Amino acid sequence: MLRTHTRGELTAANEGERVTLCGFVWKSRDLGGLLFIDLRDRYGFTQVVFDPVVDSVLTKDAAALHGEDVVEVTGVVRLRPGDMRREDIKTGEIEVRADCLRVLSRAARLPFLVAEEETAKEPLRLKYRYLDLRRPPMQWNLEIRHVTINAIRQYLNSRGFLEIETPILMKSTPEGARDYLVPSRVHKGNFYALPQSPQMYKQLLMVAGLDRYYQIARCFRDEDPRVDRQPEFTQLDLEMSFAEEDDVFEVTEGAFAGVFRETLGYELPLPFPRMTYHEAMNRYGRDKPDVRFGFELTDVTEVCGESESAVFKKTVEEGGRVFAVVAPGGLSRKEADELEKLAKDEGAAGLAFFKVEDGGKLAGALAKFFTPALSERLLTVTGAERGDTILAAAGPFPATAEVMGSVRLALAEMTGVQKASGWHFLWVTDFPLFEEDPETGGPVPSHHPFTSPKPEDIEYLETDPLRVMSRAYDIVLNGVELGSGSVRIFEPELQRRVLRAVGVTDEEIEERFGFFLEALSYGVPPHAGIAPGIDRLVWLICGVIGIRDVIAFPKTTEATSPLDGSPSPVSPTQLRELGLSLDIDE
Numbered sequence: 252m253l254r255t256h257t258r259g260e261l262t263a264a265n266e267g268e269r270v271t272l273c274g275f276v277w278k279s280r281d282l283g284g285l286l287f288i289d290l291r292d293r294y295g296f297t298q299v300v301f302d303p304v305v306d307s308v309l310t311k312d313a314a315a316l317h318g319e320d321v322v323e324v325t326g327v328v329r330l331r332p333g334d335m336r337r338e339d340i341k342t343g344e345i346e347v348r349a350d351c352l353r354v355l356s357r358a359a360r361l362p363f364l365v366a367e368e369e370t371a372k373e374p375l376r377l378k379y380r381y382l383d384l385r386r387p388p389m390q391w392n393l394e395i396r397h398v399t400i401n402a403i404r405q406y407l408n409s410r411g412f413l414e415i416e417t418p419i420l421m422k423s424t425p426e427g428a429r430d431y432l433v434p435s436r437v438h439k440g441n442f443y444a445l446p447q448s449p450q451m452y453k454q455l456l457m458v459a460g461l462d463r464y465y466q467i468a469r470c471f472r473d474e475d476p477r478v479d480r481q482p483e484f485t486q487l488d489l490e491m492s493f494a495e496e497d498d499v500f501e502v503t504e505g506a507f508a509g510v511f512r513e514t515l516g517y518e519l520p521l522p523f524p525r526m527t528y529h530e531a532m533n534r535y536g537r538d539k540p541d542v543r544f545g546f547e548l549t550d551v552t553e554v555c556g557e558s559e560s561a562v563f564k565k566t567v568e569e570g571g572r573v574f575a576v577v578a579p580g581g582l583s584r585k586e587a588d589e590l591e592k593l594a595k596d597e598g599a600a601g602l603a604f605f606k607v608e609d610g611g612k613l614a615g616a617l618a619k620f621f622t623p624a625l626s627e628r629l630l631t632v633t634g635a636e637r638g639d640t641i642l643a644a645a646g647p648f649p650a651t652a653e654v655m656g657s658v659r660l661a662l663a664e665m666t667g668v669q670k671a672s673g674w675h676f677l678w679v680t681d682f683p684l685f686e687e688d689p690e691t692g693g694p695v696p697s698h699h700p701f702t703s704p705k706p707e708d709i710e711y712l713e714t715d716p717l718r719v720m721s722r723a724y725d726i727v728l729n730g731v732e733l734g735s736g737s738v739r740i741f742e743p744e745l746q747r748r749v750l751r752a753v754g755v756t757d758e759e760i761e762e763r764f765g766f767f768l769e770a771l772s773y774g775v776p777p778h779a780g781i782a783p784g785i786d787r788l789v790w791l792i793c794g795v796i797g798i799r800d801v802i803a804f805p806k807t808t809e810a811t812s813p814l815d816g817s818p819s820p821v822s823p824t825q826l827r828e829l830g831l832s833l834d835i836d837e
C-alpha cells in the first residue's frame with residue numbers, strides 16, 4: 252500500500268511514529284503561519300500540519316493544494332496541543348507534522364463543493380455521483396447498506412439457507428408492473444424480460460429440492476415514476492420448503508433482528524405484532540398502517556345509515572360503508588378545505604364535517620339529518636368531544652377507508668402529532684386474493700397469481716372470486732411497506748384456476764406458464780416465501796430523506812441516469828442486428 256495508515260487510525264498511542272498517509276484534501280486553514288490541512292478518506296480525517304519555519308518550500312506547495320486533490324503525505328505523529336484536541340473525531344488527539352508531500356492527482360475545478368453539506372441540486376449530484384459519494388454522510392449510508400446485507404447473509408447462512416443466483420435475462424414473470432424487455436439478436440423478434448422478481452425461479456428451486464433459498468436480488472419494474480420508486484431495486488428474496496406463514500415470519504424477524512443489532516446496536520423486540528388486512532383498513536385506512544399515532548378511523552355506517560341523509564342512506568343500501576375520523580379541537584376553514592380537496596382528489600364524493608358544540612349538539616351541513624339520539628350515538632362511537640370536528644366519508648369499501656386513511660395522515664401532519672419513537676414493525680395478514688381492477692371491474696391478483704388462496708375459499712374462485720381470501724402477508728415498518736410474501740400454490744390445477752380467474756386464457760396459460768405448471772406436476776414440496784426491499788429498509792435505518800441516498804448509482808424520478816446519460820439512442824447498426832426498427836416521432 253502507498254500508505255502506512257488510514258485516516259481513522261492514528262491515536263495518541265502512535266505518538267512519535269513516522270507515517271505515510273494518502274487521501275483527499277478536505278479543508279485547509281492558515282493559522283498564525285502554520286498551515287493545517289485535513290486529509291480525508293473513507294475512514295475519517297487526519298490533521299496534517301506544515302510549518303514554514305521548518306520548510307518554507309514544502310509549506311508553499313501545500314498552500315497551493317486545492318480541495319479534492321489526492322496527495323501522499325509523510326511525517327511524524329504528534330500530540331495536538333491541549334486546546335486543539337477534539338473528541339468528536341477518531342484522530343482528534345493527534346496531528347501529523349509533514350516533511351514530505353507528493354501530489355498523486357490534481358482535482359480540476361469542481362462542479363460543486365464536496366465539503367459543503369448538500370448545497371448542490373439533485374440532478375447535479377447525480378451527474379457527478381462519484382463526487383457526491385465522497386461526502387461522509389453518503390459513505391456512511393453505503394456502509395450501513397453493506398452492514399445490513401452482511402447481517403442478512405450471516406443470519407440466513409446460519410439457518411441453512413443457500414444463496415443462489417437466478418437469471419437476469421428471463422421470461423416475463425407477472426408481478427403487476429410492466430416488464431423491461433431485452434431484444435434477442437440470435438432469435439430475432441424474441442425478447443427476454445428483466446425480472447420483476449425471481450418469483451418463478453425461486454419456486455422452481457423449491458421444486459428442485461434446494462429447500463431454503465435466498466438472494467440479494469435485483470428486480471426491474473417499468474412503472475410510472477414516483478418519488479420513492481426506482482426502476483431497479485434490490486430485494487432480499489427468500490423461499491422455504493415445507494413452510495407456512497409462521498416459519499417465514501420467524502426467519503424474517505431473525506434476519507431483521509440481526510440487521511438492527513449490527514447497524515444500530517438495537518435489539519428488536521420479537522415477535523412482531525400482527526394485524527389482519529381488514530383490521531388495518533378499518534382502523535387506519537391503509538394496508539400498511541403507521542401505528543405510531545392515533546386518529547384512528549371509526550366505522551359509523553350503522554349510525555349514519557339511520558340518519559335522514561340521502562347520501563348516507565344510499566351508500567348503506569348499496570352495501571357501502573361510512574368511515575369517520577375525529578379532529579381534536581376542530582379545524583380552521585383552510586384546513587377543512589384542504590382535507591375536503593384531498594378526499595375528493597382521492598375519489599370520494601365529498602367529506603362531511605360535524606362540529607361538536609355545547610351539549611353534544613352537532614353543527615354542519617348534514618347535522619340536521621341526525622336526531623339528538625343519533626347525534627349522541629355518533630359521539631359515542633367516534634369518541635368525539637365538545638370542540639372536536641368529526642369528518643366522515645361514505646362509499647364502497649375499501650376505497651372509502653383508503654380516502655379516510657389519507658385524511659388521517661394529512662390530519663396528523665397538520666396537527667404535528669407526536670409519533671411514537673422507535674421501530675414499529677407489523678405483519679399484515681389475511682389479504683383478499685384478488686382486488687377489483689378499477690378499469691375492467693374484473694379481479695386482479697392483490698399480490699401475484701402464485702399466492703395460495705385460503706383452502707376454505709377455493710370453492711368460490713369461479714363463482715365469487717372477490718370474496719376469496721389469501722395466504723399472503725406484508726411486512727410493514729413505521730407505515731412503510733417493506734415487502735410482501737405468501738404461502739404458494741403448489742398444485743398445477745389450482746394454479747390454472749387462479750390464472751383463469753384473473754382472465755388469463757388457456758392458450759396464454761400454456762404459452763406463458765406452461766413450463767412452470769409442468770414443473771408443478773413432478774412432486775412439489777409445499778413452500779412459502781417473502782421479499783423485503785433492501786433499499787427501503789436501509790433508507791429507514793439511515794433516516795435520510797430520499798431513497799436515492801442509499802443507492803450508489805440511482806436513477807432520477809424520470810428513470811434516467813444523468814451520470815451516463817441513459818437511456819440513450821443506439822446506432823442504426825445495433826437496431827438492424829436486432830431486427831428492430833423504430834416507429835417514433837422524431
Ligand code: ASP
Pocket residue numbers: 426447448449450489699735736737780781782
Ligand atoms: N416476488 C414477490 C414480490 O416481489 C415477493 C414474494 O412473494 O416472495 O413482491
